[in-house]
Amino acid sequence: MNAIERPRRPSAPLLPHMPPPLRWVLGVGLLGLCLWLPAVAALFR
Amino acid sequence: MATEPWRQARDAWKAQQRRWQTGGGAPGEAGSSNLPLWGPKPGGARRFGWRVWFLPLFLWPLFLDVPISILRGHVFGLLGAGLGIGFAFLAASRMARGLAGDAERGSRMLGLAAGFTAGFGAGFHPLMAVALGFGAYAGARLITDDLAEAEPPPAPEPAREPPASLAGPAAQLARIREAAPRLAETPRLLSAAAAMGSVLDDITERPERAPEARRFLAVHLDGLSRIVDRLEAGAVPPATLPDLLDTLTRSAERLRVDLRQQETEALDIQVKVLSDRLRQEGL
Numbered sequence: 001m002n003a004i005e006r007p008r009r010p011s012a013p014l015l016p017h018m019p020p021p022l023r024w025v026l027g028v029g030l031l032g033l034c035l036w037l038p039a040v041a042a043l044f045r
Numbered sequence: 046m047a048t049e050p051w052r053q054a055r056d057a058w059k060a061q062q063r064r065w066q067t068g069g070g071a072p073g074e075a076g077s078s079n080l081p082l083w084g085p086k087p088g089g090a091r092r093f094g095w096r097v098w099f100l101p102l103f104l105w106p107l108f109l110d111v112p113i114s115i116l117r118g119h120v121f122g123l124l125g126a127g128l129g130i131g132f133a134f135l136a137a138s139r140m141a142r143g144l145a146g147d148a149e150r151g152s153r154m155l156g157l158a159a160g161f162t163a164g165f166g167a168g169f170h171p172l173m174a175v176a177l178g179f180g181a182y183a184g185a186r187l188i189t190d191d192l193a194e195a196e197p198p199p200a201p202e203p204a205r206e207p208p209a210s211l212a213g214p215a216a217q218l219a220r221i222r223e224a225a226p227r228l229a230e231t232p233r234l235l236s237a238a239a240a241m242g243s244v245l246d247d248i249t250e251r252p253e254r255a256p257e258a259r260r261f262l263a264v265h266l267d268g269l270s271r272i273v274d275r276l277e278a279g280a281v282p283p284a285t286l287p288d289l290l291d292t293l294t295r296s297a298e299r300l301r302v303d304l305r306q307q308e309t310e311a312l313d314i315q316v317k318v319l320s321d322r323l324r325q326e327g328l
Contacts, residue, residue, distance in 0.1 A: 013190035014183060023187045030184030034177040035103040035133075035159045042125055042166030043106040043113070 096188060097140040100155060101133035110166065125166025132158035140189055148189040156182030211249055214262050217270045218242055228276045233290035234269075240297035241266055247304055254304050261300050265293055 015023060107126040114122035132154050140151035160178030163169040169177070218238055225234040241261075248255050248262075272289075276282060 014186045020191055023190070027184040027187030030180050030187065031100070031103050031155075034180030034184060035155070035162070036106070038159060038163035038167045038169065038174075038177055039104045039106040039110070039129065041169070042122060042129075042162055043110045045119075045122060045166070045168055 096192065097137050097151070100140075100185060100188070101130070101137050101158075104129050104133050104158065104162065107162065107166065121165045121168070125162050125164065129158045129162035129166060132161065136185070140192075143192075148192055149186070152182050152185035152189065155185040211245065211252075211255070211262075214245055214266050215249075217266055218245060221269060221273050224273050224277055228273065229282045230286055230290060233287055233294070234273070237269060237290050237294045237297070240294045240301075241269070244297050244301050244304075247301060257304065257307075258300060261297070265296060269293060 015026075018026070107129050110122060110126045111130075113119075114126060136151040136154035136158065139147050139154060156178040159181030160174045163177045164171055164174030218241060221234065221238045222242075225231050225238060228234060244258060244261060248258050269290075272286070
């Protein structure tokens with residue numbers, strides 16, 4: 001079955017003026033806070 | 046001994062590694078030494094690798110949570126852990142596909158994973174779960190945005206063919222050049238053909254100039270073509286023919302100069318406008 005791909009509009013990057021290493025650090029921090037922390041909370045619930 | 050098979054295999058492997066490092070390897074392979082540390086890599090290959098597949102690893106506590114929830118009989122805990130793990134791996138696989146927009150969609154899925162984990166798994170307040178979902182989405186976007194920007198290079202521009210309206214004049218010119226060596230007044234015919242060829246090249250490169258040169262194409266080139274036809278048919282060239290050919294050459298050269306002059310004037314105007322603008326902005 002051929003999936004018909006809808007053409008997608010490229011989304012603007014978040015915080016485009018921030019240098020990439022800083023963006024990665026911020027991203028990892030956010031994921032740690034918003035992804036890892038709830039997972040730990042679920043484990044110790 | 047240099048002829049041992051394992052040594053040959055090792056040398057071949059090292060040569061392949063050197064090719065990859067100098068960017069001469071197979072398309073899609075990462076050269077390492079001379080590539081920028083970040084940003085789009087040349088060659089159009091996207092590096093959706095470890096950066097994408099490490100994202101679900103943030104949820105490693107859920108792998109412990111699943112058996113614990115099963116043993117304790119926590120339905121919502123199991124639901125949250127299952128949805129979190131599932132959406133996180135869906136997100137990673139979507140991002141790893143690497144098509145346009147996949148980084149964005151994968152980030153949304155990771156946000157959903159965070160929301161389900163926080164809401165069902167950890168039992169947070171729904172608003173808190175939504176906020177954490179948006180946070181995880183933003184974090185994933187920050188990590189993968191520059192991957193998504195690495196678009197494949199545009200396809201090489203096909204060689205420019207003369208437009209259909211110029212195909213006829215080009216053929217006429219080719220025929221004149223081909224016939225001229227056999228006719229009288231060969232040097233003048235060739236120089237006129239060369240001058241007209243230059244104009245035709247200019248028009249081919251900049252088709253927007255074609256209307257201005259339409260009269261030239263319709264009258265001068267066509268006339269020269271007819272003269273060549275008559276000469277080929279055995280006509281005796283009149284005494285005024287050399288002068289006419291010189292005039293045709295000069296007019297073609299002047300037309301070319303005029304066309305360039307228009308470009309120069311347009312550039313002058315552009316420079317003046319930009320200079321005025323910069324002066325108004327105090328620069």
